Amino acid sequence: MKKLVMIVALLAIPVTAMAWPWSRDLMNQPSIKPQEGSVINYPPNSVPVGGLRTKVADRDAAETMVNPVAPTKKSIRMGQALFRIYCMPCHGVTGKGTGPVGKIFELQPADLTSDYVKGLTDGWIWGTITFGSYIMPHYGYDTTSTERWHLVNYIRHKLEKEPVAKPTKGGKK
Numbered sequence: 001m002k003k004l005v006m007i008v009a010l011l012a013i014p015v016t017a018m019a020w021p022w023s024r025d026l027m028n029q030p031s032i033k034p035q036e037g038s039v040i041n042y043p044p045n046s047v048p049v050g051g052l053r054t055k056v057a058d059r060d061a062a063e064t065m066v067n068p069v070a071p072t073k074k075s076i077r078m079g080q081a082l083f084r085i086y087c088m089p090c091h092g093v094t095g096k097g098t099g100p101v102g103k104i105f106e107l108q109p110a111d112l113t114s115d116y117v118k119g120l121t122d123g124w125i126w127g128t129i130t131f132g133s134y135i136m137p138h139y140g141y142d143t144t145s146t147e148r149w150h151l152v153n154y155i156r157h158k159l160e161k162e163p164v165a166k167p168t169k170g171g172k173k
């Protein structure tokens, strides 16, 4: 009897084991998950619906790019809106690298108002957003090329120039 129980128990294991962890079963699909675009090889002669990320090879190649978008009020305003969606969680509303999500990283998010970032080229910042950095994730699939230049304009012409105060209480920004 003991033997039979053992055999039944052993037979039951692989079924359970293979399905573990059950809570993630539906997550493991061939669909593209957020921020996972780069692993996909598109079929020949096809273009993804959202367009290609960029023709620029990598961040090094982007370094000498010249910002084609004039820093108009409208561009800076667009940049600010995008910044608050994509960058603020880590770099903070002031850009000083004190966002709540940024705290979890071993290497802290860069202070975007620092002399170090002021010394980076516009192209390098655009490339950092497009391709990510050492720890920082890439946002090349989430933003268009022009949107990334708006972000550069916001950093250059607003964040670096006039420190932004924390949002006032009551949610007014």
Ligand code: HEC
Pocket (backbone or CB within 6 Å): 083, 086, 087, 088, 089, 090, 091, 101, 102, 105, 107, 108, 109, 110, 117, 120, 125, 128, 129, 133, 134, 135, 136, 137, 139, 151
């Ligand atoms: C998930 C957190 C996170 C988000 C979101 C994020 N960053 Fe970063 N960023 C970091 C971290 C961490 C570093 C420093 C380490 C590194 O270079 O990877 C960094 C570094 C940088 C640097 C300096 C790169 C260098 O060469 O040293 C720039 C510029 C920058 N971020 C801009 C941005 C902009 C603009 C956005 C929004 C589009 C953004 N970051 C969104 C985490 C983030």
